[in-house]
Amino acid sequence: MTESTTHPFTNGSVPAARGANADDEPETGITPGGTQGAFRDVLSKDHARRAKAPTHFADMDREERIEAAKAIGLPKFRVDQLARHYYAHFETDVESFTDFPQASREAARHAFFPRLIDEELVQTADNGTTRKTLWKLFDGSRIESVLMKYPSRITLCISSQVGCGMGCPFCATGHLGLTRNLSCGEILEQVRCAANASAGGVFGEPDRLSNVVFMGMGEPMGNYRSVVRAIRQICGEPPTGFGISARNITVSTVGVVPGIRKLIDEKIPVRLAVSLHAPNDELRSTLVPMNKRFNIEQVLDAAHDYYLSSHRRVSIEYALMRGINDQPEHARQLARRLNHYGDDWVHVNPIPLNPIEGSPWTASKPEDEAAFLDILHHAGITATLRDTRGSDIDGACGQLAARHVADQVMGDSGAKGRSGAPRE
Ligand code: SF4
Numbered sequence: 292m293t294e295s296t297t298h299p300f301t302n303g304s305v306p307a308a309r310g311a312n313a314d315d316e317p318e319t320g321i322t323p324g325g326t327q328g329a330f331r332d333v334l335s336k337d338h339a340r341r342a343k344a345p346t347h348f349a350d351m352d353r354e355e356r357i358e359a360a361k362a363i364g365l366p367k368f369r370v371d372q373l374a375r376h377y378y379a380h381f382e383t384d385v386e387s388f389t390d391f392p393q394a395s396r397e398a399a400r401h402a403f404f405p406r407l408i409d410e411e412l413v414q415t416a417d418n419g420t421t422r423k424t425l426w427k428l429f430d431g432s433r434i435e436s437v438l439m440k441y442p443s444r445i446t447l448c449i450s451s452q453v454g455c456g457m458g459c460p461f462c463a464t465g466h467l468g469l470t471r472n473l474s475c476g477e478i479l480e481q482v483r484c485a486a487n488a489s490a491g492g493v494f495g496e497p498d499r500l501s502n503v504v505f506m507g508m509g510e511p512m513g514n515y516r517s518v519v520r521a522i523r524q525i526c527g528e529p530p531t532g533f534g535i536s537a538r539n540i541t542v543s544t545v546g547v548v549p550g551i552r553k554l555i556d557e558k559i560p561v562r563l564a565v566s567l568h569a570p571n572d573e574l575r576s577t578l579v580p581m582n583k584r585f586n587i588e589q590v591l592d593a594a595h596d597y598y599l600s601s602h603r604r605v606s607i608e609y610a611l612m613r614g615i616n617d618q619p620e621h622a623r624q625l626a627r628r629l630n631h632y633g634d635d636w637v638h639v640n641p642i643p644l645n646p647i648e649g650s651p652w653t654a655s656k657p658e659d660e661a662a663f664l665d666i667l668h669h670a671g672i673t674a675t676l677r678d679t680r681g682s683d684i685d686g687a688c689g690q691l692a693a694r695h696v697a698d699q700v701m702g703d704s705g706a707k708g709r710s711g712a713p714r715e
Contacts, residue, residue, distance in 0.1 A: 342430050345405035347476030348377055349524060356403070363398040371530060373403060379529035381487035405429070408480045420494065424484075428453070428477060432470055434508055436481045440494040444539075446502040447485040451478060451518050452509025457545050458580045461612065461644065461652040464508055472514040478521040486533055500533075504541040506564070511542050512550025518542070519557055526559065537561050543608065545581050546590040555593075555600045563597045564606035564640075565590060569616050570624035578616070587628065595632045604673075605637050610644045611655035611663065622663045626670035639667055639674035 351359065356370040372390060376382040385391060385400040411433065412425040420440040427433055434450040455462070456469035486500040503525055505511040511518045526537040543564040544550055551563065567587070569575035575582040582590075594605045607629065611617040629637050641663055643654040655663070660676060667674040 344407055344429055344474040344477050347405060347407055347474070347480070348373060348383075348403040349476040349479035349521075350474055351403075359402050360399075363395065363402055365395055365399065369395075369399070373399065374530040377483070378524075378527075378531065378533055381483050381490065383483070407474070407477050408434075408484070410484075422488075422493065426481070428473075434473065434477075434481075436485065436507055438485050438488065438493070438500075440498075444501040445485075445489050445494070445498055446504060447482060447500055448504050448506050449478060449481045450507035450509055451505055451511045451514045455509050456513060457510050459545070459578060460580075461578060461610070461650060469509075469513070472517060473509070475517040475520040475524075478517060479524055482521075482525055482533060482535075500535065502539040502541075503535060504543065504564075506541065506543045510545055510547060512544045512547035512554075515550055515553060519554075519559075522559055522561060526561075538603070541606065543606075545579055546585050547581065548585040548589050548593045551590075551593040551597055555597050558600075560601050560603055562603050562606060563594060563601070564608050565594050566608040566610075567625075568608070568610050568612075570621050570628055574616060574621075578612075591628060591632065595636060598636045604635070607637050607639045609639060609641045611641050611660055612644045612652045613655045613659070615652065617655040617659045617663055619662055619666055622666035623670075626667055626672055629672055630670060634671060635673070637672065639672055640677050641667075641674060642677040 348356065353370065356373075357367045360367060360370050369391070372388075373385075376385075376388055382388070383400075383404040385396045385404060388396065391399065406429070408426040408428060410424055411427045414423045414425075415421065416423075417439075422438045423435055424438070425433055425435050432453040434453055436450060437448040439446045439448070450473065452472050453470035454467045455464045457465055458468075459465040482500070482503060489498050489500045491497065505518060522537070522540055522542070524532045525535050525540060526532055528534050537560045541562040541564050542554065543566060545566045551565075554561075554563065566579070567575070567590070568578050569582075570587075572582060572586050575587055585593075594607075597603075598605050607625075609616070609625070625639070629639070641660065643660060644652055645654065664674050664676055
């Protein structure tokens with residue numbers, strides 16, 4: 292990790308119960324700097340009062356780990372040993388570390404590896420190539436992640452928040468609101484478990500987790516600090532990270548412009564995905580409330596600046612909703628807006644909206660999807676219609692983290708959530 296924030300340990304004891312996001316700044320649940328920004332009010336009021344996850348190895352930088360090791364009488368080389376177990380072998384069961392002194396294993400487990408996520412349910416689809424896992428967190432909250440096997444890669448879609456505060460009306464996760472941000476450790480544990488499962492042959496042969504997309508529950512820019520800390524550990528080489536190329540990491544946002552601009556400054560070449568969903572402000576404001584704060588021009592300006600600085604093409608995610616945003620005029624408007632910035636800087640990913648029970652928003656007709664794509668292609672824009680893997684287990688876009696969380700928060704109302712944005 293490259294951050295060097297210091298976390299005071301009370302009485303020099305093991306910091307097992309310290310909040311994972313503790314920092315000099317008060318934890319408001321808002322992106323640092325966001326208290327002066329414009330989107331505080333869309334975040335749940337309860338958020339700041341929520342308990343924080345226990346501090347995990349992944350929440351600490353090297354100096355903090357050394358301090359925590361010292362507090363239980365371990366020399367600093369033991370920290371590097373733990374890092375190798377964690378990042379290179381995806382292991383957290385200190386009791387099984389035969390290269391670790393038996394007498395210190397329990398203390399080390401307690402100090403570094405509190406259990407943050409517990410597998411509650413696994414569902415598979417697409418002939419076993421899509422696996423959705425429901426995780427129960429330390430406070431009873433639930434999140435989901437989806438692991439997908441493709442011919443040349445394994446992609447994990449992860450959550451960054453419990454719920455979402457962005458309030459998009461076609462999305463039941465938005466209706467649920469934000470429960471809390473995930474800690475960096477809770478985000479990283481989704482990755483470690485998936486890497487471990489892949490290496491263990493969950494799809495047959497042992498394989499390597501190659502791609503991570505922040506498109507599960509939540510708005511990653513609403514949990515900026517933990518998300519960036521997690522990204523640095525996903526792409527760091529073992530023993531400082533899992534060794535997944537930054538180029539294979541995608542961060543999706545609904546258009547939180549200050550977050551995009553901060554990400555530019557991080558200079559980590561992750562792919563940025565922007566959930567646009569509409570080509571004009573009037574329509575987008577009805578689908579994405581955040582548009583009233585940061586309009587399309589501001590969002591695309593920031594996205595284009597991200598492209599200029601990262602040299603990575605930006606993904607534009609566009610959920611096609613029947614009769615709402617999927618007509619030829621919408622495609623033409625979208626093409627005009629994107630071409631305004633020049634050629635070849637975006638890749639548009641239209642995806643049919645997954646049907647959501649009781650909602651007026653439904654998937655486009657196939658012929659409308661085809662016409663939409665044609666217009667973009669004729670305008671010189673790269674565009675690929677995305678698949679909807681996992682739709683039969685509520686694991687596709689618009690459905691992720693659905694029933695269980697909805698049931699938990701709202702009772703058995705039949706409401707269904709969605710992932711943060713269309714995924715690969
Ligand atoms: S669509 Fe995405 S950003 Fe909007 S409420 Fe749902 S999860 Fe949040």
